[in-house]
Amino acid sequence: MLVSADFNTIPEQYAKNAPEDARVDGVPCVSFPFYIDHLNPAAKYLHWEFSDPDSIPVCGFEWIHWTMANLPVAALMFDPSDAHALQIPPDFSRRVTAMIPEAVQGRNSQASPLYGQDQQNLQLVAHYIGPQPPDKDHRYVLQIWGTTSPIEGLKPGFWLNEMLHGLERSQVVDGGGITLTGKC
Numbered sequence: 001m002l003v004s005a006d007f008n009t010i011p012e013q014y015a016k017n018a019p020e021d022a023r024v025d026g027v028p029c030v031s032f033p034f035y036i037d038h039l040n041p042a043a044k045y046l047h048w049e050f051s052d053p054d055s056i057p058v059c060g061f062e063w064i065h066w067t068m069a070n071l072p073v074a075a076l077m078f079d080p081s082d083a084h085a086l087q088i089p090p091d092f093s094r095r096v097t098a099m100i101p102e103a104v105q106g107r108n109s110q111a112s113p114l115y116g117q118d119q120q121n122l123q124l125v126a127h128y129i130g131p132q133p134p135d136k137d138h139r140y141v142l143q144i145w146g147t148t149s150p151i152e153g154l155k156p157g158f159w160l161n162e163m164l165h166g167l168e169r170s171q172v173v174d175g176g177g178i179t180l181t182g183k184c
Helices: 053-059 092-099 160-169
Strands: 002-004 034-037 045-052 063-072 086-088 138-147 172-182
Touching: 002 172, 045 053, 045 160, 053 138, 063 092, 063 160
Parallel strands: none
Antiparallel strands: 002 034, 034 086, 045 063, 045 138, 138 172
């Protein structure tokens, strides 16, 4: 699997300087587009984590920005002969539930009881939240796994560890990732 984007630095409309209509409770919420190419044909479902390892010195843990599970590849694949046949479009996080109801999103770090936010607002805590590095430019990692079947038992608002444990029990047939920069 090859994961790519049309940029190396996350554009402002998906990050810290997003316009007001691209925010929930002041937090950037429009997810960025990316491509998945050379996917193993045995992979029928996609799962991913988008996180910020550079946040560890700032807040004491790796900040989770987005988790997605049980996304059927068939719901996205249009033309296998196209170089970028499998594209995750902009704002996918806010639109996926209406488009592909079997796909589920997990909680991000806004859901942490240590953060002090409304942990029940799934529009904020169980969708994409854009980078907002407070101290310097950060590197963000998007990791994607392809499996032959969905991960059983995941419901909207699952925790990342639930997905990772599910991947251990699943037949992972492909994986890949990309590192992007978020500007301070």
